[in-house]
Amino acid sequence: MGDDSGYGNCDDEFYNGAYDDNDEGFEEPDSDGESCGSIGEAFSCKVIRKESLLAAQKNDLQRVMDLLSLKEHHARTLLIHYRWDVDKVFTVFVEKGVEQLYKEAGVSVVESEYLSSSHVSSNISCEICYEDVSANETTTMDCGHCFCNECWTKHFIVKINDGQSRRITCMADKCYSICDEGKIRNLVSVRDPQLAEKFDNFLLESYIEDNERVKWCPSVPHCGNAIRIENDKYCEVECACGLQFCFNCLSEAHSPCSCVMWELWLKKQEKESESVDWIKKESESVDWIMKNVKSCPKCHKPVEKNGGCNLVQCVCGQPFCWLCGNATGLEHTWTRIANHECGRYKDEHGQEIERARKELWRYTHYYNRYQAHTESLKAEENMKEKLHQKVAALESREFKTKDYIWVLSGHYRLTRARQILLYSYPFAYFMFGDELFKNEMSSEENTIKQNLFEDQQQQLETNIERLSMLLEEPFDKFDEDKLSETRMKIINLSAVTDNLCKKLSNCIESELLGPLQQATHIIAPYRSNGVEKASEL
Ligand SMILES: [Zn+2]
Ligand SMILES: [Zn+2]
Ligand SMILES: [Zn+2]
Ligand SMILES: [Zn+2]
Ligand SMILES: [Zn+2]
Ligand SMILES: [Zn+2]
Ligand SMILES: [Zn+2]
Structure with a gap:
């Protein structure tokens, strides 16, 4: 998902001219940002509804069955072992050979001759319960081990109730072969049909739960959908139910904050919210010291x-x-x-307290801004209805141009950028604080990076507030000239804001986190079009 050149939600008549009110904090769009053709950000995630889950699973099973001429239950065992990664199965097959592939996953494919030969004698002694039972009261698994149905059934029921449906192994000592799901189903359904159904559901859900590329949508109450991605798991997706979330950590979409940072931030918030009053009091005393x-x-x-x-x-x-x-x-x-x-001791203690207060002061700085932009975002999301009314009012007037796409695309750009801005505060809190990178950056380096980041962040903030102000204006009542001027400003500001978001994300990726080689802080790439909507499978 490395596409940062896509340009979405832009107006057909994109305005390329200079913005006349070009004072400080305002930036011209980069030349590459001026093209309007939507190269498009790769669409790679799918929503799997309850009804399509079986089909999605069958599709992957079929591919493996076709390649290796396997029965379905063997293909399933392989895929569960390789976490439903069909490509991985193929790779192991090519690199290590079929025997190793089967062995690692616990698949036993034995010639049918051997299987039928065990049914020759009419009476068999079960090596588990030592009862003599007739051959048709026994079951032989693919590994060749044969026990009485009574023993198998007990074994399966224990394993299913134990939550081990996906990997029920043979009862024989040191045999790690996975039992045939068809045989399990038949035996269990005689004793407990409901449990057999549960077993089937477990197998079906394995497609999601053992699959790194598929996850349940975290909506509450649950919408019943799962999302499957094709590429990088560090991405943000929107389920068909409308919920947007981070695919990796299943929390709300939080870029340009990394998952680790976001988790720490939530914990911090939880901890600090227990004592909001205390924070206020402390902030005042920090104030006092400063x-x-x-x-x-x-x-x-x-x-x-x-x-x-x-x-x-x-x-x-x-x-x-x-x-x-x-x-x-x-x-x-x-x-x-x-x-x-x-005294000396107390002075040191005092310094300790002062450090704690400074740290708290620092947190409050980021938290207040994060909170303020969260509130702004809510207010701006509610602005949409009013903008629709303004557009309706404009359409009823006798103007030459009847194109008002810029109103809603301007609004879209505003909320999208506001999102980036608000999550950039928790990011900055951790990026420049002591908690994560203290040992990886000198304080000089930290200061340089912080200045670089804050310059861009503040530029973004300035432009977002301008865009917000412009959209609040009663432009539906403007005369044609003033309206056209406002339109150009909004179109231009939208483009500038989008570019600043891109720039900020690139800065975070290549200049701030990049040199630290923090594999743990991978950030979902910025998409102009916003969080990707999962398409139907
Ligand atoms: Zn037995
Ligand atoms: Zn066995
Ligand atoms: Zn959903
Ligand atoms: Zn995340
Ligand atoms: Zn005095
Ligand atoms: Zn003195
Ligand atoms: Zn004192």
Whole structure:
């Protein structure tokens, strides 16, 4: 999914002219962004509905059965072992040969002659229960092991109830051959038809649960669909039920945040939300520390600090410690301030507390912005209805041009970019914080990268707010000239914003995370068209 040149939702009459109000924070579209032809972002994910699950599974089974001339249950055993990766089965077949392929998966394909020969004698002694039973009361598996039906049935029921339906092995000592699902089904359904049905469902669901390319849609209540992807699992998809999610971690779509970062962020939020009041209180005290003016512990008048000394004196005559705010005596030496308990140990403790406060302050900075943009996104999503009304109002007027696609595509661009922007805050929190990359970047490197990132992020933010403002304007009441001007601005801003999103994502991928070689922080690529909608299988 490496396509970043696709250009979606753009107007037919894309405006390429210069934007006249080109002041700071505004950026011209890159030359490659000016082409409008939709090269298209590869569509590679499918929605598998309940009804099509069986067909999807059958299709993969058939491919393996055809290639290796196998029975269905052997093909299934192979595919379950290789996690429904048909290509993997073919690769192992080519590279290691058919025997090794079967052995690794526990498939026994024995000549039928051998199987029938075990039925020659009419009475057989079962080696599990030591009963003598007639041959038609026994079952022989593909591995050649034969036991009485009673023993097999008990064995299968235990395994199915144990959740091991997909890999029920033979009862014989040291035999790891997988039992024939048809024989299992027949024996179990005699004793417990419902359990046999359950067994079938387990086999069917294996197609999803043992398959790295297929996952259940995480919707609640569950829509019943699964999503199958063809390429990279680090992507964002939209199920037929409308839910958008990250295919890799099944959380909400969160790029340009990595899955690991997003998980940490959610945990952090959970932890901090337990004590929102505490945060507020702490933020205030952080504020207090940061300020150059503090209030006197005696008369509460503001006192300013001059120079580096942490013993300050109020106009009322009260000396106090700048670090902790407590009243002290006046005399002090290099090591000790009179009547004050800020000893060496406590000073270190104080630094520790200050570090914790700074860390909290830092978190609050990112959290507040993340939260603010989340709120904006909600408000802007609700804006859509109003925009439809504006378009309707415009269409009823007698203008020469009747093309108002730019209104809704501008709105689409706004919400899409807002999404990128809001998730860029948790990303930045972890990218430039101590938690993940402290040992992989020097603090100088960190600062350079942070500046680079923030320049782009702030540029994006500026343009998003402009686009938002323009779309809020009552342009349905504008005269034709002013309307045309607004239209051009919105079209141009949409393109610029899309490019800035692209740029920010590229920066994250190649300049921020790239050099760290963090295989754990793979980010779903930016798509102009947004999260990919899964198409019907
Ligand atoms: Zn037996
Ligand atoms: Zn066996
Ligand atoms: Zn769904
Ligand atoms: Zn994820
Ligand atoms: Zn005072
Ligand atoms: Zn001093
Ligand atoms: Zn103190």
